[in-house]
Amino acid sequence: MPVGTRTLCKLISRLLFQKPLSRHDRERSLRTTVTGLQYLGRVLGIDRDFARIYTNHEWAGSTHPWDPKSTSNFRTSRDSRKFTGKRPAPGTFYAISIQPERSPVQYPENDWIIASDSARGKIIAALAEPPLQEYPAQIAFYDRRRQGDASAVPEEWVTGPPPEDDSQTPVVILRPPRSVTKRDFGAWLQAVAGLPSAPARRAAGAFIIAELTPFQAMTYSDFFQRVRLNAQHTLQLFLVAEDWAVCCLSRDTTKPYRLAPNLAMAQSFLDGADHTLGCTAALLARILRRADSRIFWLDKAGQPKLSDVFVHGRISWSETNERPRDFPGSIDGYLDLTQALVDPDCYRACRRALRRCLALFPALEPLTTDVLVESLIRRCRPRTVPAWRRATPVKESGGGRLRVRHVQHGASLPYPS
Amino acid sequence: MKVYRHGRQLICKLDHYFRDFRCSAQLGTLKYEFDQPPVPSMVVADLSPVEWADPLPLLALAALLRQMSNSGTEIRIDFGHFSPNPEHLILLKFMANQGFVDLLGKMPKSRLLFRDKEDPRSREYQLHELRYRFGSFHQDTHYQNADCILAKLLPVQELRTGTKVLQTVVEELVREGDRRAITPTFGSEPISRDRLLQKLRRLLLELIDNAAEHAYDYQNEGFVGIYARIRGARPVESSLAERWDALVRQERRECPTLSDSSPIRRRSGSRSLCATRAGVCYTTSGNGGHPPIILS
Numbered sequence: 218m219p220v221g222t223r224t225l226c227k228l229i230s231r232l233l234f235q236k237p238l239s240r241h242d243r244e245r246s247l248r249t250t251v252t253g254l255q256y257l258g259r260v261l262g263i264d265r266d267f268a269r270i271y272t273n274h275e276w277a278g279s280t281h282p283w284d285p286k287s288t289s290n291f292r293t294s295r296d297s298r299k300f301t302g303k304r305p306a307p308g309t310f311y312a313i314s315i316q317p318e319r320s321p322v323q324y325p326e327n328d329w330i331i332a333s334d335s336a337r338g339k340i341i342a343a344l345a346e347p348p349l350q351e352y353p354a355q356i357a358f359y360d361r362r363r364q365g366d367a368s369a370v371p372e373e374w375v376t377g378p379p380p381e382d383d384s385q386t387p388v389v390i391l392r393p394p395r396s397v398t399k400r401d402f403g404a405w406l407q408a409v410a411g412l413p414s415a416p417a418r419r420a421a422g423a424f425i426i427a428e429l430t431p432f433q434a435m436t437y438s439d440f441f442q443r444v445r446l447n448a449q450h451t452l453q454l455f456l457v458a459e460d461w462a463v464c465c466l467s468r469d470t471t472k473p474y475r476l477a478p479n480l481a482m483a484q485s486f487l488d489g490a491d492h493t494l495g496c497t498a499a500l501l502a503r504i505l506r507r508a509d510s511r512i513f514w515l516d517k518a519g520q521p522k523l524s525d526v527f528v529h530g531r532i533s534w535s536e537t538n539e540r541p542r543d544f545p546g547s548i549d550g551y552l553d554l555t556q557a558l559v560d561p562d563c564y565r566a567c568r569r570a571l572r573r574c575l576a577l578f579p580a581l582e583p584l585t586t587d588v589l590v591e592s593l594i595r596r597c598r599p600r601t602v603p604a605w606r607r608a609t610p611v612k613e614s615g616g617g618r619l620r621v622r623h624v625q626h627g628a629s630l631p632y633p634s
Numbered sequence: 635m636k637v638y639r640h641g642r643q644l645i646c647k648l649d650h651y652f653r654d655f656r657c658s659a660q661l662g663t664l665k666y667e668f669d670q671p672p673v674p675s676m677v678v679a680d681l682s683p684v685e686w687a688d689p690l691p692l693l694a695l696a697a698l699l700r701q702m703s704n705s706g707t708e709i710r711i712d713f714g715h716f717s718p719n720p721e722h723l724i725l726l727k728f729m730a731n732q733g734f735v736d737l738l739g740k741m742p743k744s745r746l747l748f749r750d751k752e753d754p755r756s757r758e759y760q761l762h763e764l765r766y767r768f769g770s771f772h773q774d775t776h777y778q779n780a781d782c783i784l785a786k787l788l789p790v791q792e793l794r795t796g797t798k799v800l801q802t803v804v805e806e807l808v809r810e811g812d813r814r815a816i817t818p819t820f821g822s823e824p825i826s827r828d829r830l831l832q833k834l835r836r837l838l839l840e841l842i843d844n845a846a847e848h849a850y851d852y853q854n855e856g857f858v859g860i861y862a863r864i865r866g867a868r869p870v871e872s873s874l875a876e877r878w879d880a881l882v883r884q885e886r887r888e889c890p891t892l893s894d895s896s897p898i899r900r901r902s903g904s905r906s907l908c909a910t911r912a913g914v915c916y917t918t919s920g921n922g923g924h925p926p927i928i929l930s
Contacts, residue, residue, distance in 0.1 A: 253840040260836045264829070269891045271658050271690075278891025292890035294659035303635075304662030308697075308849065310654075310690045311841055312889075314865070317820070317829040395832075396801045396808075398839050432832045596824070 230277035230291060231284070233270065234258030251443045256399050258283050259443075260436050264318050271310040322431040324462050328438055328478040332461040336487040336498065337577050340461065343499035344577075349507045355495045357421075358390045360508050362428075363517075363562060374408040374419065387422030388495040390504065393429075399440060410454075411447030413474065423494060425455040427501060428569065434458040441466055441476050448474045453494075455486055457501060459569070460576040463487055505573065509566040513557075523563070526556040555589055572597040637663045644674035650685045653888035657691030661698070668702055677702050679738070682714030685721035688889065692729070693785060693859030696737045700787055700857055703741035711738045713748045713764070723771045730768035731775065732863070733784030736761060776881055782815040783807055783862040790856045793846035800846065804838045807860060815864045834862070 237252045261268060261281040269278030275293045294300050324331060332340070352358050359371065374389075389409055393401075403412070409424045411417035429437065434456050441454055454466040454476055465483035466476035482491070489497035516522040532551040558564045575583060575597055585591040635656070636647045646664050649656065668674060679699060681687075703709045713735075714722055729735045739746050739761045746752065746760050748767070753760040786807075793800050811834055812827075820827040842858055850856035869875050886892045 253844050257837055257840045260833060264833075266833070271654070271890075274659070276655070276658065276890035290891045292655070294655065297659065300659040303660035304666045306658045306661035306691075306694050307665055308694065309845075310658070310694065312654075312690060313837055315830065315833045315837070317826040317833070321825050322829075394801070396804055396835055396839060398797060398800070398843060400843075401797065430828055430832065432829050436832075436836070 230270075230275065233277065234261075234268070234281065234283035251399060251440060253399065255443075256440055259439050261313070261315070263432075263436070264316060266316065267314040269312050271306070272308070274305045322435055324431070324435065324464075327480075329462050329464045330480060330483040330487060332463070332487050332498070337461065337579075339489055339497075340499045340502045341577055343503055344506065346503070348510065349503050352504060352507070353500070356388045356390060356500075356504070358392075358504055358508065360392045361394050362392050362565075363512065364394060370404045370408045388425065389421040389423070390425045390427055390496070390501065392427050392505070392508065395433075402437075402440070403444075406444065406446060406452075410450040410452035413445050413447055416447045416449055420451060422451070423453045423455060423496060425457060425496060425501065427457045428505060428573070429456060429458050431458050431460060431462065434462065434464065438464045438466070438478075442478070444476070445474045446476065450474075452476070453479070453482060455483070457498070459572055461487070461498060461573075463498065502573065506570065509570050512566040513563050522560070523552070523557055526553040527551070528553070558589070568593055568596055635660050635663070637667050639667070639674070642672070642675040643678055644668055644676070645678045645680060647680040648684050648687075650683055651888065652684050652687040652691050652695075654688050654690055655888055655890050657688070657694060661691070661694055664695075665698055668707075674707060676708040676710060678710045678712060680712045680714075681725075682712055682722075684714075684725055685719065687725055687729070689732075689734075689785065689861045689863070690859075692734050692737075693787075693861055696734070696785070697787055697857045697859050699738065699744075700741055701855070703743050704855060707743070709738075709741050709744040711744060711746050712750075713746065713768075715749050720773045723768075724773045724775055726768040727771045727773060728775045730765045732780070732861070733786065735764055735768065737785045737787060739764070776877075777863070777865060779866065780863040782864050783811045783860060784814075785859065785861040787857040787859055788842065790846045790850055790858060793842060793858070800839065800843055804835060804842065807838055808835050811862055819864060 234254050235258060237255050258281055262283075265280050267278065267280045268283070269276060274295045275291070277291050279290050294305065357371075361369075391405065405424070406412060407415060407417065409417060409421035411420070426437065438456055441456075446452065450473075451468060456464040456466075463483040463486055465479045465486060467479040467482060469475040469477035482494075485491035486494060486496075487498045489499055514521060514523060528551045531547050531549060533547045534545070554567075558567060571593055575594075583594045585594055635649055635652075636645075638645055644664075644667055664677075668677065677699065679695065699709050713726060717723060726735075729738075738744065739757065744757070746757075746764060748764060753763060755763075788803060793803065808831060812831060816827055816830055816834075820830060838860070842860070845858040849858070868878050
């Protein structure tokens with residue numbers, strides 16, 4: 218084999234995971250400008266994970282960020298006399314070693330705003346209001362959490378005629394499933410903002426991707442900052458983590474086809490200061506609560522599903538039971554939560570709601586009143602330790618305790634019938 | 635590895651060590667010989683000499699044999715004998731525990747031999763019997779508590795039917811990894827567990843998607859091999875630690891590009907030290923050629 222070819226293979230191996238090498242013309246197709254390996258390289262780079270790849274005689278390997286410059290990280294069997302007359306294995310092998318860091322995800326200060334006490338107070342106040350009966354008219358909420366598939370962009374965004382008045386749905390909220398491919402996000406971006414190859418049929422003013430784990434949130438933020446959009450786009454993209462950290466990406470002033478962090482807008486979203494946005498963190502909290510309440514009480518066809526485990530009528534609470542001191546002697550209706558949580562959808566809805574709630578009271582240590590709630594709490598511990606919490610350890614702050622009970626009043630769960 | 639014809643049979647006799655570099659340099663010979671006329675009526679994979687096999691070569695061999703089996707050729711897997719050398723028995727135990735025996739045994743037309751005998755009963759029974767026999771050898775496998783995602787071959791034709799199929803498959807794999815390894819190992823550390831699951835999900839989604847899109851011609855069927863295991867840290871006890879060191883040295887010799895930085899890293903704040911190692915492989919089909927590098 219000519220030496221030049223060998224050098225070329227080595228050169229290409231250096232670009233793997235780093236550059237958008239692709240067989241497809243990504244500028245002209247409905248694909249994002251970020252390739253799968255490039256995206257994977259960024260994810261593996263967070264914890265400096267190791268990857269190696271084989272194809273056609275050659276192996277290349279490196280810890281991430283990928284940089285197999287050292288000769289020990291590239292090996293070929295082409296010139297080996299030992300294998301003269303043999304043919305190399307066809308295809309491609311990947312071997313990846315991943316090791317998670319024990320330390321919490323650190324949100325980069327240049328991209329993320331972590332909810333302050335005052336912002337969290339506004340969300341708590343909003344949740345004390347009566348439950349939403351309908352989603353506000355300016356908001357289109359798409360919940361894909363239960364479907365395991367975010368790819369289906371609603372028909373009205375893809376093929377429907379552009380609305381006469383675009384202000385009808387300026388805000389699109391997506392709650393994605395845990396598995397989202399970048400192709401799924403590509404389809405959504407094409408619909409709400411337009412890709413270089415195709416402008417959007419109808420543009421959204423804001424696109425909010427809600428309830429992400431901190432690790433998801435950070436990797437998505439990195440991904441969206443690398444995607445090229447249609448240069449005419451006016452999108453404001455919000456990534457909202459389940460611990461209420463927010464990243465806003467909006468049109469880059471120097472490169473209009475890119476998205477760049479907009480900290481002021483993220484702060485406005487959390488504080489609810491800018492009413493032109495159409496949605497605030499407080500409203501999002503109420504929307505998510507409504508979505509989870511529906512999942513908890515109704516089946517996929519919209520019919521009540523917990524009739525067997527909800528006791529209607531006035532229920533007396535026996536004095537002999539270990540009941541909290543401030544709890545009334547009788548309640549209107551009783552939900553057997555142990556039975557209700559047998560349904561996996563109910564369990565997950567409950568866990569999500571609890572996780573969002575705990576994130577609003579970071580200085581309080583959860584104090585559970587029974588074993589069932591204890592098991593839920595164990596799965597809901599905060600996954601990040603934001604800077605303000607690291608600075609003031611819970612025990613020293615004297616912050617007190619948050620009592621979590623499993624008996625709930627009907628008012629917070631609006632579908633008891 | 636020796637590949638030769640014996641009448642209408644094509645025989646592939648593996649060496650003592652079926653490891654990454656050796657396999658990658660010569661496994662194509664089996665495919666090349668298979669494609670030469672006349673088409674062999676049977677392919678024999680002789681595993682009897684093998685003392686050590688890495689997961690990637692086993693996945694690649696299984697993917698190739700599966701393609702051959704699907705084209706109507708009978709596959710015979712010879713697992714060898716009760717060897718006085720314990721290494722072969724350790725290998726069989728590893729293969730039984732990690733799903734490789736099932737992978738090789740569940741081909742449309744496969745026959746399984748151990749001690750030159752083939753059990754006349756149903757293949758399900760044979761597989762059950764072999765799993766039980768190999769799994770109960772008293773020798774310990776070299777790496778303990780390694781279970782994560784057992785070896786699997788995924789047919790790309792199914793994966794191409796839609797994104798939803800890919801996501802469902804990946805979620806099942808992630809759930810298996812979580813159930814077998816991640817929750818038992820990282821259950822008390824939600825931050826690590828979440829991070830590991832997210833990364834595993836991302837890499838499986840992207841790599842399987844890549845394979846489904848690029849690895850095979852659309853009219854041909856092909857398979858993506860998947861396997862993941864947990865690798866623990868260097869043991870504290872000295873004799874076990876020496877053995878562990880020897881295995882790592884051997885691995886660096888036989889598995890290319892494993893630099894000093896690749897073994898499990900000791901990090902500040904780490905208590906138990908574990909890493910998940912995931913292997914994904916796919917062969918190519920069609921006219922026998924394959925692209926130099928497969929990219930998305």
